[in-house]
Amino acid sequence: MKLTKIFIPMLAMVFAIGMAFATEKTNADTATEDYATKYVLVDSTWHTIEVEECIPGSEQCMVIFSEDPTATPYGVYNSRSLNDPTAGSGQAVLIEGPVPSN
Amino acid sequence: MTTRNTLRAAGLEIIKFLIIALFVYTAITKVRDFEIFRLQLDQSPMLEGLGDLLAIVIPVALLATAILLLLDTSQKFGLNVTLGLLSLFTAYIAIVLPFFSSSLPCTCSGVFEGMSWMQHLWFNIGFIVLTTIGILLAKSDEKILQLQPP
Numbered sequence: 001m002k003l004t005k006i007f008i009p010m011l012a013m014v015f016a017i018g019m020a021f022a023t024e025k026t027n028a029d030t031a032t033e034d035y036a037t038k039y040v041l042v043d044s045t046w047h048t049i050e051v052e053e054c055i056p057g058s059e060q061c062m063v064i065f066s067e068d069p070t071a072t073p074y075g076v077y078n079s080r081s082l083n084d085p086t087a088g089s090g091q092a093v094l095i096e097g098p099v100p101s102n
Numbered sequence: 103m104t105t106r107n108t109l110r111a112a113g114l115e116i117i118k119f120l121i122i123a124l125f126v127y128t129a130i131t132k133v134r135d136f137e138i139f140r141l142q143l144d145q146s147p148m149l150e151g152l153g154d155l156l157a158i159v160i161p162v163a164l165l166a167t168a169i170l171l172l173l174d175t176s177q178k179f180g181l182n183v184t185l186g187l188l189s190l191f192t193a194y195i196a197i198v199l200p201f202f203s204s205s206l207p208c209t210c211s212g213v214f215e216g217m218s219w220m221q222h223l224w225f226n227i228g229f230i231v232l233t234t235i236g237i238l239l240a241k242s243d244e245k246i247l248q249l250q251p252p
Contacts, residue, residue: 004115009172012119016126020134057218064141071141071153089218092145094138 038086040074040100047100051076054088061088067098074099110239117236118177121184122168124229128214129164132157147198163187178240185233192226195219 038051040063054061054076061076076086076093132139136157144153167187170180199219217225 005174006172008115008119009122012122013126013168013172016123017130019123020127020130064145066137066141071144073145092138092142094141 039077039080041077041082042074042100046077046080049076049095049100051093051095054086054093057087057089057091059088061086062092063095064092065099066094066096072099110242114236114239114243117232117239118171118181120232121181121229121236122171125164125168125184129161129168132161132164148194178237178244181233181237181240185230185237188226188230188233192223192230195223195226199223 036051038049038061039046040049041047049063051061051063062073063076064071064073073092076088078084078086140153140157142153143149143156144151149156164187167180167183170176170183173180214222214225
């Protein structure tokens with residue numbers, strides 16, 4: 001019984017560590033993922049961005065730019081129209097680089 | 103030891119297994135995606151400006167709690183800390199969910215990435231119930247050990 005009390009929690013730790021790394025996206029996975037051209041509206045100007053496919057959901061796809069000190073989330077659109085938002089989970093996708101400017 | 107006591111002990115071990123697996127998995131995925139987690143915390147309601155601090159405190163707290171549960175001597179304290187942490191996370195989700203559901207970024211990661219905030223809320227409530235059962239089982243486990251002859 002004593003051995004089980006140590007063994008089972010240790011097994012949980014090993015299982016969790018294994019799972020965490022098993023669900024990690026490798027660089028190869030990322031490289032082969034489809035990137036789509038989408039649009040964001042920044043300071044009343046439309047900008048084109050390349051974004052990984054947003055996780056499907058009932059909310060709008062959002063992006064944040066890694067070099068934006070305010071970490072503002074921007075809504076993603078399929079075209080240059082506010083009536084054409086890209087569906088997503090509401091989870092912000094991180095885009096490498098600064099916020100697009102004019 | 104009676105069958106009933108064996109079942110109680112097994113139940114407690116299963117609950118500890120689930121909590122340790124959840125906390126270690128969550129902590130590692132937060133550390134793995136540290137930058138995204140930090141930015142998401144920074145833009146979360148009521149947590150603005152606390153992203154740097156919380157992005158470190160949360161994974162450390164989760165790992166420390168898992169270690170407490172690992173040791174037999176600290177498992178009761180660990181279960182109470184678990185209940186506290188889960189209640190805190192759940193209360194936060196419950197408070198901000200009705201007001202910010204459309205703009206609230208999900209800080210879930212790994213296999214929980216596809217979860218909505220409502221699903222996340224119910225998932226946490228489920229674990230609160232499990233932890234409460236675990237605390238009760240740990241208490242009765244202690245009583246049994248006290249009653250056993252040395």
